[in-house]
Structures are given as structure tokens and as C-alpha cells.
Amino acid sequence: MAELSMTIAKLPVFYKQRKLLFFPPWAYALPAWILKIPITCLEVAVWVFITYYVIGYDPNVERLFKQYLLLLLINQMASALFRFIAGFGRSLTIVNTFGSFALVMLFALGGFVLSREDIKKWRIWGYWISPLMYGQNAIVVNELERVGVM
Secondary structure (H helix, E strand, C coil), X not given: CHHHHHHHHHHHHHHHHHHCCCCCHHHHHHHHHHHHHHHHHHHHXXXXXXXXXXXXXXXXXXXXXXXXXXXXXXHHHHHXXXXXXXXXXXXXXXXXXXXXXXXXXXXXXXXXCCCHHHCCHHHHHHHHHCHHHHHHHHHHHHHHCCCCCC
């Protein structure tokens, strides 16, 4: 959600440069994404290294790095989703509404709040296209395969 207001604040510069044919849109979006990768890596590293062993997950370092990679990819997905919503909405009121709706849909169709069996048959497509579902399933498989549950 923090991406929404930051992206909205940068949009006037983007549209002014696009109108005057200075830069193509990818020349604006790509550096912004690349510059956020180190910050994302640091945020995810702090979260994973503080919580992984405290929660009591497997002491295997390989699984720690798998968890790190999975959370890094989920963070990048969420960041890209909210930047897209901000670029599409262009107004802080509209963007906050769509962003909140996107969060509700991600949580509801991700398989954590509602399991796959609890999602109505006509909405099951939302479960299968939800990137959060794939990330959560990967984290569960990463941690539960050592126990023999999976």
C-alpha cells in the first residue's frame, strides 16, 4: 500500500515527460523497479532472519534461503501490483479504493483466509490466478515436506 502514494506523487513528472516525448514509459518504470530491489532484499532479509528460527522452522540453511527467495518474489509481486493500480487509477481516492479491494481479493482468494474447498465454484478461477496462492503453497511445501506431511 505504501507504493500507492509514492507512485501517485511521481505520476505528474511521468505524464509530462511522456507528453513531451522525452522518454518511453519503460525508461521510467524500469529504473524505479531496479532501484527498489536492494531495499526489498534488505526488508525481506530482516524479516526472514528474525522470524525463521524463532518460529521453529527447519534449521536447514537451504530452506531458509528458499523462504527468503519466496518472500522476495511475493514482495516484488505486491509492489508491482500496487504500482500498476496507482498508474491505472491516477487519483489517490480511487487508488486507495482499488488498492484496498485488491488486498481483500488477494487475501480471500489466496487460500489462507478461505481454503480452496470454501471458495464457491464460480469463483475458483480467482484462486488459480492468485499469485499469493502460489507463494503460500510454496512456503507450506518448503516447510512441511521435512515433516512428512506433504
